Each structure stands twice: as structure tokens, then as C-alpha cells.
Amino acid sequence: MNPEVLLSRIRVVLCRPSHPGNIGAVARAMKTMGLSNLYLVSPKQFPDPEADTRATGAVDLLQRAKVTNSLADALAGSTYAVALSARQRDLGPVIGQPRETVARLLAEAEFAEVALVFGNETVGLTNEEILHCQAAVTIPTNPEFSSLNLGSAVQVLCHECRMAAFSGKPPAAAQGVTPFISPAATQDEVEGLIGHMESVMTETGFFNPAQPGRLMPKLRRLFGRARLEQDEVNILRGILASTQVKTGHGRKG
Amino acid sequence: MNPEVLLSRIRVVLCRPSHPGNIGAVARAMKTMGLSNLYLVSPKQFPDPEADTRATGAVDLLQRAKVTNSLADALAGSTYAVALSARQRDLGPVIGQPRETVARLLAEAEFAEVALVFGNETVGLTNEEILHCQAAVTIPTNPEFSSLNLGSAVQVLCHECRMAAFSGKPPAAAQGVTPFISPAATQDEVEGLIGHMESVMTETGFFNPAQPGRLMPKLRRLFGRARLEQDEVNILRGILASTQVKTGHGRKG
Numbered sequence: 395m396n397p398e399v400l401l402s403r404i405r406v407v408l409c410r411p412s413h414p415g416n417i418g419a420v421a422r423a424m425k426t427m428g429l430s431n432l433y434l435v436s437p438k439q440f441p442d443p444e445a446d447t448r449a450t451g452a453v454d455l456l457q458r459a460k461v462t463n464s465l466a467d468a469l470a471g472s473t474y475a476v477a478l479s480a481r482q483r484d485l486g487p488v489i490g491q492p493r494e495t496v497a498r499l500l501a502e503a504e505f506a507e508v509a510l511v512f513g514n515e516t517v518g519l520t521n522e523e524i525l526h527c528q529a530a531v532t533i534p535t536n537p538e539f540s541s542l543n544l545g546s547a548v549q550v551l552c553h554e555c556r557m558a559a560f561s562g563k564p565p566a567a568a569q570g571v572t573p574f575i576s577p578a579a580t581q582d583e584v585e586g587l588i589g590h591m592e593s594v595m596t597e598t599g600f601f602n603p604a605q606p607g608r609l610m611p612k613l614r615r616l617f618g619r620a621r622l623e624q625d626e627v628n629i630l631r632g633i634l635a636s637t638q639v640k641t642g643h644g645r646k647g
Numbered sequence: 648m649n650p651e652v653l654l655s656r657i658r659v660v661l662c663r664p665s666h667p668g669n670i671g672a673v674a675r676a677m678k679t680m681g682l683s684n685l686y687l688v689s690p691k692q693f694p695d696p697e698a699d700t701r702a703t704g705a706v707d708l709l710q711r712a713k714v715t716n717s718l719a720d721a722l723a724g725s726t727y728a729v730a731l732s733a734r735q736r737d738l739g740p741v742i743g744q745p746r747e748t749v750a751r752l753l754a755e756a757e758f759a760e761v762a763l764v765f766g767n768e769t770v771g772l773t774n775e776e777i778l779h780c781q782a783a784v785t786i787p788t789n790p791e792f793s794s795l796n797l798g799s800a801v802q803v804l805c806h807e808c809r810m811a812a813f814s815g816k817p818p819a820a821a822q823g824v825t826p827f828i829s830p831a832a833t834q835d836e837v838e839g840l841i842g843h844m845e846s847v848m849t850e851t852g853f854f855n856p857a858q859p860g861r862l863m864p865k866l867r868r869l870f871g872r873a874r875l876e877q878d879e880v881n882i883l884r885g886i887l888a889s890t891q892v893k894t895g896h897g898r899k900g
Contacts, residue, residue, distance in 0.1 A: 423799060428789040451794055493810070534809055536681040541704055546676060549799045550806045556787055557746070575738065575865075591886070598889035612828075612882060620873035629865060633844070636853035637890035 395504055397559035398428060404499065404555055405509040406548060407433040407468045407475075409523055412515050414439045418448025418456065419545030420512075425452035427552035428559075432459040433468040433509075448545075465511065465523050474502035475509040477519055477527035478547055480540065486524040495531040496554040510551055515544050576625035583627050584617055594634045648757055650812035651681060657752065657808060658762040659801060660686040660721045660728075662776055665768050667692045671701025671709065672798030673765075678705035680805035681812075685712040686721040686762075701798075718764065718776050722834040727755035727874075728762040730772055730780035731800060733793065738864045739777040740871065748784040749807040759831055763804055768797050778867045779834070781874065829878035837870055840880050847887045 406424055411417050417440060421432060432455050434440055440461065446453050462468045469475050476499055482489050490498075502508045511527055513519035524530065533550050535542060542550070579587075591613060595601035601609055620626075659677055664670050670693060674685055685708050687693055693714065699706050715721045722728050729752050735742050743751075755761050764780055766772035777783065786803050788795060795803070832840075844866060848854035854862055875883075 422794065422796075425792045426788045426795050426799070451792055533806070534813060535679045536809075539678045539704055541675065542679050543675075546679070546799070546802045549795075549802055553786070553803045553806070556789075560787060594890065595886055598886070598892065600886050600889035609882065612879065615828075616873060616875070616879050620869060622869070626865065626869050629862065633848055633851075633853050636851035637847065639851065 397556075400500055400503050400559045401428040401555060402430060403503040403507045404429050405431040405433050405468070405472060405507060406552070407435060407465065407509050407511045408437070408544070409435045409465055409511065409519060410438070410514040411440075411544065412438050414442030414445040415448045416515060416544045417442075417459075418445035418450075418452075419543075420548045421445070421449040421452040421455040421459075423545055423549035424552055425455055426549075427556040429552050429555065430455055430458070431507075432456070434459055434461045435465050435468050436463060437461065465526050469509055469511075469526060471507055472509050473506040474499065474529070475511050475527040477511045477524050477530045478513070478533070478551065479519060479524060479530045480532055483521050483524050483530075486521065487527060487530045489530045489532050492531055492533060492551065492554045493558075495529055496551065496558050498529065500555065500558050510548075510555075512544060512548060576623045579622040579624050579627045583624060584622055587622070587627050587631055588614060588617060590631050590634050594637060597638070650809075653753055653756050653812045654681040654808060655683060656756040656760045657682050658684040658686050658721070658725060658760060659805070660688060660718065660762050660764045661690070661797070662688045662718055662764065662772060663691070663767040664693075664797065665691045667695030667698040668701045669768060669797045670695075670712075671698035671703075671705075672796075673801045674698070674702040674705040674708040674712075676798055676802035677805055678708055679802075680809040682805050682808065683708055683711070684760075685709070687712055687714045688718050688721050689716060690714065718779050719834065719838055722762055722764075722779060724760060724833050724835065725762050726759040726831040726833055727752065727782070728764050728780040728834065730764045730777050730783045731766070731786070731804070732772060732777060732783045733785055736774050736777050736783075738861070738868045739774065740781060740783045740868075742783045742785050745784055745786060745804065745807045746811075748782055749804065749811045751782065753808065753811050755831070759833070763801075763808075765797060765801065774864075778864055778871065781871045829876045832875040832877050832880045836877060836880050837875055840875070840884055841867060841870065843884050843887050847890060850891070 406429060408420060417437060424432060445456055449456055476495055479489055499508050533542060533547060592601060592610060596603060659682060661673060670690060677685060698709055702709055729748055732742055752761050786795060786800060845854060845863060849856055
């Protein structure tokens with residue numbers, strides 16, 4: 395399915411958010427990752443100018459946000475909900491890792507609307523709210539400092555959603571191939587460079603052909619690894635030639 | 648290697664950050680994911696009470712943050728730097744996806760310190776700064792609203808680092824990291840080589856500093872791509888020095 399459509403099927407549900415600024419930050423985080431359906435369960439203060447300020451260009455999400463009185467209402471019409479929870483709750487769904495949980499969420503989104511559910515900034519989700527969710531997820535953090543704020547938590551999970559939705563389509567850049575600016579040097583051009591370098595090193599006394607050691611293999615390894623371009627071979631040979639003119643070993647004609 | 652140790656080897660470098668609040672948010676984002684080494688290149692305002700406020704429990708990172716005047720200084724002693732960049736730059740490293748790029752970063756961190764480099768909030772990184780980095784990464788976002796703030800961008804990449812550090816990591820070889828014969832050259836060692844090469848080229852007349860063209864960026868790109876070892880830097884500098892002795896520009900003593 396089209397990744398954008400998949401992402402559009404994910405609701406972000408905030409339960410009892412205290413700070414309107416956080417609601418704005420959540421809207422911005424969602425929109426950067428292509429999510430757009432925000433649900434607010436009993437927000438303390440909404441709408442609010444601070445929410446608009448923090449949302450910057452994502453005010454449209456705030457304007458379309460649905461405010462409900464219960465999590466059940468916010469989940470109506472969806473088929474699968476994942477709760478963000480830092481700790482395992484009694485009877486609650488087993489807490490999963492982000493990558494696996496988000497993959498499952500997107501698999502469900504192929505068929506219907508789904509939801510990511512976040513609790514209040516201070517107290518999190520109630521046990522009852524957790525029980526409305528079919529899965530739970532924790533964001534792995536430093537055990538000595540796990541203070542992710544609401545906007546950051548939403549940012550991380552929305553990022554995971556986008557990565558998962560667009561996976562299976564690795565962009566060309568991901569192949570680790572450096573795009574060439576000039577054509578790749580041919581093997582013989584690289585050989586020409588290595589030979590030129592050997593001449594210069596011999597002339598200057600840096601290299602003694604009678605006692606070669608591992609110098610030439612090391613240079614060969616380096617230039618083999620670098621995947622030289624023609625342009626670069628020409629520059630390096632230009633430098634070498636310029637030192638030869640100075641030392642009197644350059645081409646005379 | 649122990650994942651916590653790996654994470655402790657990743658520097659976060661902010662180039663010319665404008666808003667102290669963002670520096671605080673970055674410190675918090677880092678600490679939640681177990682990163683701790685913050686470098687600030689010419690921050691507009693630091694230290695600052697707003698940075699402390701936004702850092703909440705991560706003020707210790709601000710107190711230990713290192714402030715430098717150049718990106719080169721911030722990268723000294725590290726061997727591999729990844730720039731966050733939204734667009735491909737002329738001569739810049741190819742822009743990769745977060746997961747692959749972070750895997751490579753951690754593979755490098757097995758051997759030495761590495762860095763994630765972020766630009767100014769408004770203008771990003773300069774082309775010159777990008778050329779100090781061996782790789783670049785973009786965070787995939789909604790093309791119609793890609794307005795990730797600095798703290799969110801750091802949060803997402805630090806999350807990717809933590810996920811990768813604690814996953815069953817593929818060995819360095821699988822990441823396309825060439826096993827080193829000698830230790831990887833540090834950034835300052837590579838800078839020394841490039842500076843040395845510039846001197847030689849200037850002395851021979853191959854390079855005219857008054858009309859530099861694109862010669863230096865091209866050499867920087869080549870050596871950034873090659874991932875030099877200390878041994879190789881020494882060989883190349885030895886060759887350069889040997890030509891200087893011949894031309895009379897070398898060390899006299």
C-alpha cells in the first residue's frame with residue numbers, strides 16, 4: 395500500500411495532556427513524519443495560543459484535532475491501538491520494542507485505522523487506558539535518565555512509523571555508492587598514477603627500489619580503496635609532476 | 648563491544664547554534680539515549696540559563712560541553728564524522744539513510760571516537776563544514792513539511808544510535824568498513840596531511856592560493872572518502888616532505 399496512505403491511517407491519541415505547548419510540539423512532530431490525525435482526550439487546555447506557537451507550520455493538525463471525553467471515544471472506528479508505556483502493567487499487554495511494534499501497527503493499518511496512545515506528561519496512562527490497547531511499546535532509553543518529553547516520544551515513534559512505511563523502498567543513496575563527479579578512473583589510469591608516484595619517491599630518495607618493503611602494496615591498497623575518479627588521478631599526477639619540475643626530474647621536452 | 652561504551656564514543660557537535668534553548672534540548676535528547684559528549688562550535692550564546700532550563704536533568708552535559716572555534720577543533724581526535732544534511736552538496740559525501748549510516752558510525756566507534764555533526768538552525772552546515780565529514784545523513788520527512796527542529800533531529804538520530812548499539816550488531820566487516828592495518832587517522836592528522844599537501848602544491852606553483860578554484864575541496868573529498876590510516880598519512884607526508892627537501896622548502900634542521 396502507498397506509504398502516505400498507511401501513515402494517514404495512524405491516529406495519535408494524547409490522554410489528558412497538561413501543557414498546551416506539548417500538544418503543539420506533538421502536532422509538529424507528527425506532521426514532519428506525514429501523520430495527520432490528532433486526538434485529544436480531555437486536554438487540560440485546548441485550543442490555546444501556546445499550542446499554536448509550538449506547532450509552527452502544523453496548526454492545521456490542531457484545527458482538525460478531535461477532542462473526546464474518553465480514550466474509548468478516541469479509538470472508535472480503529473482496530474488496533476499501541477500504548478506508550480515505560481513499565482509493564484499488571485494485565486496490560488506485553489511491552490514490545492519500537493521496531494517490531496510499529497511493524498505490526500503498520501500491518502494492521504493495511505486494513506483499517508490504528509492508533510498510537512500516549513499518557514499524561516506526569517502520570518502516563520492509567521491501567522484502565524492501557525487495557526484499551528492491544529499492544530504496548532517502550533522507547534529504550536538510558537536507565538539513569540529516561541526523561542523523554544511528550545513531543546520527543548511522539549517524534550521518535552512517528553519517525554519509526556515513517557521508516558517502516560517507506561522500508562522496502564531503499565533509496566539509491568543507501569547503496570553506499572559515492573556518485574562520481576567525473577568518470578571513474580580506469581585500472582590503467584590508476585596504474586599510471588602509482589607508477590608516477592613510485593618514480594617521484596625514487597627520485598627523492600623516499601623509496602629505495604632495492605629495499606622496497608611494503609610501501610608500494612600499501613599505496614596500492616589505499617588507492618584501490620578510494621575508487622579514484624579520472625579528475626582525481628589528474629590532480630594527483632599534476633601535483634607529482636609539479637614537484638618533478640622543481641627537482642629537475644620532470645619531462646624535459 | 649559494550650553498547651554503553653559505544654554510545655559514549657559518539658560526539659554530538661552543534662555548529663553555530665543560535666538559540667541556547669535548543670542547546671539544552673539537545674543535551675536532554677542526548678542523555679535520554681545514553682550519549683554524553685557535547686561539542687559546541689561558536690555558539691551564539693552559551694552558557695545560558697535557558698539552556699539549563701531546557702536541559703532539565705541533563706545540565707551535567709552542558710557543564711562538560713566543549714566549546715571550540717571551528718569544526719576541525721571539535722573533530723580533533725575523532726576518526727569519522729556524519730553530517731546531518733537535508734540536501735546533497737556539490738562535492739559533499741553522498742547522503743545516506745539513518746539506519747545504514749548509524750550502523751556504519753557505530754562500526755567505526757568500535758575503534759575510535761566518532762561524531763554526529765549538526766548545523767545552525769536556520770542555515771544548516773556550510774559546504775566547507777560538510778567537507779570535514781566522511782558521511783552525511785538525512786532524516787526522511789514529509790516533503791511538504793520537513794521542519795524538524797534541532798532538538799528533534801538530535802533526538803531521532805540518538806534514538807537510532809541507541810537502537811543500533813543494543814541490537815545484535817553486524818560485525819564491522821559487514822558494514823563495508825575495511826579492517827585497518829594501522830589505526831584510523833584522526834581528523835586532525837588528516838587535516839595535517841591536507842595542509843602539508845597544500846604547502847607543497849603552493850611551493851611548486853601547482854596551486855595558487857589567490858585563485859584556489861575547487862582543488863582543495865576535491866582533495867578533501869578524496870581523502871574523506873578514502874578513510875586514511877595513520878600509517879598511510881605518514882607515508883603520504885613522507886613523500887611530500889621528501890619532495891620539499893629536494894626543492895629546498897623542507898625542514899632545514
